[in-house]
Amino acid sequence: MKMQNLPTADNSKDRSSRRKEALISLEGRSEPPCVGGYGLGGVLNWACRLALMMTVCALTAGHSAAAANDLDKLMPVRGFCIAAPRPKHLERFIAFINDELAPRQVNTLILRVDYNYQYQSHPELAENGALSREDVKKLVNACRTNHIRLIPHINLLGHQSWAGNTYGLLKQYPEFDETPLVKMPAKYEWPNPDGLYCKSYCPLHPKVHDIVFALVDELCDAFEADTFHAGMDEVFYIGDDKCPRCAGKDKAELFAGEVRVIHDHLAQKSRSLWIWGDRLLDGKTTGLGMWEASYNNTWRAIDLIPKDVVICDWHYERPDQTAVYFAMKGLKVVTCPYRMPQVAVTQAQDMVKFRKSSTPEMRERFQGVMQTVWSDAGGFLDRDYQGKATGKNAVNNSWNTFRAMFDEIAKLNEAKSEKEK
Secondary structure (H helix, E strand, C coil), X not given: CCCCCCCCCCCHHHHHHHHHHHHHHHHCCCCCCCCCCCCCCCXXXXXXXXXXXXXXXXXXXXXHHHHHHHHHHHCCEEEEEEECCCHHHHHHHHHHHHHHHCCCCCCEEEEECCCCXXXXXXXXXXXXXXXXXHHHHHHHHHHHHCCCEEEEEEEECCCCEECCXXXXXXXXXXXXXXXXXXCCCCCCCCCCCCCCCCCCECCCCCCHHHHHHHHHHHXXXXXCCCEEEEECCCCCCCCCCXXXXXXXXXXXXXXXXXXXXXXXHHXXXXXXXXXXXXXXCEHHXXXXXXXXXXXXXXXXXXXXXXXXXXXXXXXXXXXXXXXXXXXXXXXXXXXXXXXXXHHHHHHHHHHHHXXXXXXXXXXXXXXXXXXXXXXCHHHHHXXXXXXXXXXXXXXXXXXXXXXXXXXXXXXXXXXXXHHHC
């Protein structure tokens, strides 16, 4: 695929032409350009050639660094979020990093690992066929080579089950279940009498964090990460009336308390915390609903969590401008689209507009955008990436959305550079 060139600095095109002409001229000489009397293969000739080539490389590298710096000013976070690949898809996914993410100057990659890792601290929680430490190091090296910040993700608090399947933590430690009286159905349907979307662990269970933090620490060490994404979206089960520890407690305080506990644990090793933002929005007042926002009063936690938590603000069907709300609350925010290309384009435009039109204090809270993919990496590479999605998904899919958004970022950066000339 032909990539759109990034905008260049002032007169860079002329400098590039001059460098090319100098090299062509050098190749055509029968005498060395520096000192006469030596043949083409003479020592001084080669020394001069080497010096010129090093100068060209230095100038090119300096230009690339300047272009990257311009893009960082426009959009500090340019992210991509997807489930971590299974080992059989690892090499293809690394090729995707090299061939698609890096040329577009994606600088942040969140991998939703969850139990797709061979944990040594708690091997009973690892899924069959999970990534090894050696597999993870390949991902780390690919991201380091391409200057991409790699952030591992484990769903904490909520999303401890899906449909009729209970995930590793509650399967191995059922005593952590916030709603043990709600049984997993043989055939899942929504809506249902129990209001079961996903299970949650009890944030006040005295032993839950011993297990959870062992996983978090091990994963961050393996990924050599200075940041961890804890998920925490779509938490419907919290402060259940039948929980012996949480019953009667304020749901906002319970949610904020769990954010603080995770945040403070990470801070002990100078790591930062990212979470999804939906539980911090009032779904009824805003009309955002129970998925993109909260109906169970957790939204008041926005005033109770540490201000250095980074919020991933997801809206998939409309470009809702809730990033402004998070920024006004003192929180850094990243806007996250999914499968609607035009929505993502508008969200990128909005983020640039917010940064441009805000006070210096507010500007740096508008961090950027992040494409989300809600399928496993193998499915994404086989279907959307190969253009095999069908029906309405043939157009509205995460690959098309990613391309549209990053094409728009490149256009916005080019327009900014042209205006500054």
